[in-house]
Amino acid sequence: MRRRNNNNGIVHLDDGGAAKSSVRRNRRRRKNMVEKVIFPIIIIAFVVFVIRHSSSIATQRQKARKIVNGFMREQRQDGTNDDDPNDYPTAEQYKYSEDHQHRWAKESILPPPSGQKDWAINFFVASRNKIKKSDFKLAYGKKMLEWEDESQNIQDRPPLVDYTKHSYAYPEIISEPPRGGSYPPMDTLGNLLKKWPQNNYDNPPDVIEEKLQHFDFNDAKQLEIAKLYRDLEFPFKLTNVPELITANAKWTDEYLSFHFDRKRKALRNVENTELNEKYGHIPPSDGHCQESIDSFFAFFTQRNWNIKTMGAPPTKDTDFTYARWAKHARYADSVRLPHTKKHYYWQSGAPAAERKIPKDQWTMISVDLPSFSDPEPNFISFNPKESKGIQCRMGERGVTAATHYDGGRNMVGMITGAKRYILAPPLECPKLGIVTEKKHPTFRHSLLNFDHINLLDKPESKTMPKSEREWLELAKDSKAVETVLKAGEILYIPSHWFHYITSLQKSAQCNVRSGREFNGSPEWGSSEDVLKCVGEA
Known part of the structure; x- marks a missing residue:
């Protein structure tokens, strides 16, 4: 110290x-x-x-x-061609009739008419993280495909039958919706496809008889009547929709390519071109193209698809630009592309969140379809708070989308071309081959190609799998109604109604949903009937 x-x-x-x-x-x-x-x-x-x-x-x-x-x-x-890495495996996933004109559903991926739960648990619970994204994609790059080489020598031609100008017979307007099952007038699925086979795009009836009510969008009285049908959950159509007619004039292939392809490397500097001045300073849109080995498209959840047990997926994503897709769609109309050839489907849309941002930041789809994107209720999007955005599908001749249902009340607007819609009410769910197991990648959809109904009594169907035959025998007697939706028209599809769609020519269609309706109608069933068949969505 x-x-x-x-x-x-x-x-x-x-x-x-x-x-x-x-x-x-x-x-x-x-x-x-x-x-x-x-x-x-x-x-x-x-x-x-x-x-x-x-x-x-x-x-x-x-x-x-x-x-x-x-x-x-x-x-x-089993003989699959392995020369091209983009080829689909065929032996297990795709079985064909002897004339190779019809692709059967793979026996093991089609649900049995009963006992789907055990079937799904034993066979289809997909092993997650055991797939590669490359198994679901096709990278063509700048490779010149066979059809592109051929198309260089073919001048673009309109479809043999332009369904926007075909002859139609329309029913008289019924101001008070008929009750008790008399509207809409139903037929059986088998009869509809017998009278007009699915792939007979070039030979329709001379006069197509429309069964659904048609209301002029510009007539206030007719729109009031249409609301009665909408409130009862009955399907109907709207004609002469101004914004669809306006969009029809704008939606050229050049215009759509400008909006969809601007993010691509080839058009990255398009902001400095005259197209930007021509079409406006609008944020670019997104879109992608899918390929099927024929005209039938069955949609699925990629993460649940197990290649080991299920084989090749029904469709694959491609690296096509919109311009390349549109070129094939024009080619398909020009050469009357058969249903057995590869087909392509372009998909796009605008998210629901887009309507919450300033309008000067909206993409082309929201801008061109103001009633679909309006944050305030209107006749087309009458419950925008429950909307999931706008979905758009650009189809080419023959593209057929497998039967499925949507929970939301659906307004489907046709901007260009025409599509054939076959609608079935909720009560018909048990007959349509709908996949009921949630873990299955095609839950809420059917894998049945209804074109095969007309083959049940023909020799070429002898190789048809047993389960597909059993389902088609049920499906042919299901109740259904059909309509051709053409440019300028809107089709209202009630909640939980099944729809089966064939693009009759190069076409563009967009839809918006307005929340789910659970009560349905006593005549045609409700969400309860579908949930009994499918399970809670």
């Missing part, structure tokens, strides 16, 4: 800090220990975790490759 004087002459005893609390010394010791021992341990543990995690991922990928490679080997052994 030393003596220390301060400036005032007062003497203090200096013990060198020994009199201070020992707590501070202990704290410093613990801190040194953390720095010297614990911190390196944490670093080592983190490195070990990363190594093990990376090893686990590598193992999973290796297993996935073994699954896919094993499946591909099985396909090659």
